Amino acid sequence: LRCSWASGGGLVQAGGSLRLSCAVSGLSFDDYAIGWFRQGPGLEREGISCVSNHDKFTFIAQSVKGRFSISSDNAQNTVYLIMTSLRPEDTGVYHCAATAEDFGMGMFGVDEVDYWGKETLVTVSS
Numbered sequence: 281l282r283c284s285w286a287s288g289g290g291l292v293q294a295g296g297s298l299r300l301s302c303a304v305s306g307l308s309f310d311d312y313a314i315g316w317f318r319q320g321p322g323l324e325r326e327g328i329s330c331v332s333n334h335d336k337f338t339f340i341a342q343s344v345k346g347r348f349s350i351s352s353d354n355a356q357n358t359v360y361l362i363m364t365s366l367r368p369e370d371t372g373v374y375h376c377a378a379t380a381e382d383f384g385m386g387m388f389g390v391d392e393v394d395y396w397g398k399e400t401l402v403t404v405s406s
Contacts (some may be wrong), residue, residue, distance in 0.1 A: 289374060289400030292366055296404070300361040302376030302397050309333045309352060312378040312395075314359040315388055316350070318402075320372035327387040329361060339387050344370070366404045373399045 288300040302314060315330030328341040329350040338350050347365045352358070359376060376397035379388045 287400055289402045291403045291405065294367055294404055294406050296366050297362070297364045298366065298402060300363065300374055300376075300400060300402075302359045302361075304357045304359070304376075304378070304397075307378055307395070309354055309357070312380050313383070313388060314352065315339075315377050315379070316359075316361045316374060317377055317390070318370075318372040318374045320369065323372070325390055327389065330387050331359060335385065337385055339385070341387060363402075366402075368404045368406045371402060371404050373401055375399050 288298055290298065292298055304314065310333055313330050313332035315327060317325050317327050319325040328344050329339060329348060331338045331350050331352050333352065340348055340350065347363065349362045351360050351362065363370065377393040378395045379392045380394055381388060381392040383392050
């Protein structure tokens, strides 16, 4: 994403919470869905959540359902990933991403990403 900053990562104990922020510029939330991907050590990149203002839905992957949520602040052009009850397996590099593709009502894939944001590292200790 142009001039996008993912922030809010850090070290947290298991059971703790973090809020990741993705500040976006140059893209309209009406035209682009914004999502979060993560990649744990030795694992494939995983799409975990997205929000589409155009189609008016949010998606949460099964692996984080009930613990993570996503929200957008249109006035601030910022998307938040709220992570609670964190587990060591949530450790990884988190990226926000944007797509203008028509990807249905689920999570858009890596090959559908138009723009990647900067990464932030989340480490959950046991």
